Amino acid sequence: MECWEVTEKICSFLDGELDQDDSGVLERHLTICPSCKYELESIKKLNSLLIVLPSMRVASQFARGVVKRILSEEVRQYNFIDWWKSLTLKWKVAAYTTALIGLLIGGSLAKFSLGPPISSFDTTAMMWFNDEVSIAKSYNIALIAGDR
Numbered sequence: 751m752e753c754w755e756v757t758e759k760i761c762s763f764l765d766g767e768l769d770q771d772d773s774g775v776l777e778r779h780l781t782i783c784p785s786c787k788y789e790l791e792s793i794k795k796l797n798s799l800l801i802v803l804p805s806m807r808v809a810s811q812f813a814r815g816v817v818k819r820i821l822s823e824e825v826r827q828y829n830f831i832d833w834w835k836s837l838t839l840k841w842k843v844a845a846y847t848t849a850l851i852g853l854l855i856g857g858s859l860a861k862f863s864l865g866p867p868i869s870s871f872d873t874t875a876m877m878w879f880n881d882e883v884s885i886a887k888s889y890n891i892a893l894i895a896g897d898r
């Protein structure tokens with residue numbers, strides 16, 4: 751396996767989505783390639799940072815609005831996929847992180863600007879927010895997989 755293949759498959763590897771053969775080949779490559787090993791450790795560190803970020807509740811209309819906007823952007827800016835494919839994994843991770851942080855900041859701003867206190871947000875809002883993050887994550891993974 752070459753470095754570019756590892757780069758393409760590294761997220762699937764971390765998510766346990768590679769079959770046994772691919773995982774074995776990738777693991778062997780990691781033992782001989784410091785660059786890919788570094789890449790793997792960087793993504794692991796990033797994942798651990800994302801996991802410890804506090805979860806927050808947002809208004810249900812916020813999450814719906816974000817999903818709606820993502821879907822409309824997808825239709826309107828179909829060249830986004832070409833642009834995304836041209837990015838290296840580091841830039842994809844950076845873009846993903848930036849989007850997630852933007853989402854979290856947007857969530858806190860919405861919390862303060864929309865008026866209702868946190869306690870009035872229902873659990874449905876949180877479920878919508880989690881769904882949106884899952885959609886964004888799946889979308890990201892699908893785009894990486896689409897690079898082949």
Ligand SMILES: [Zn+2]
Nearest residue numbers: 752753783786
């Ligand atoms: Zn390598």
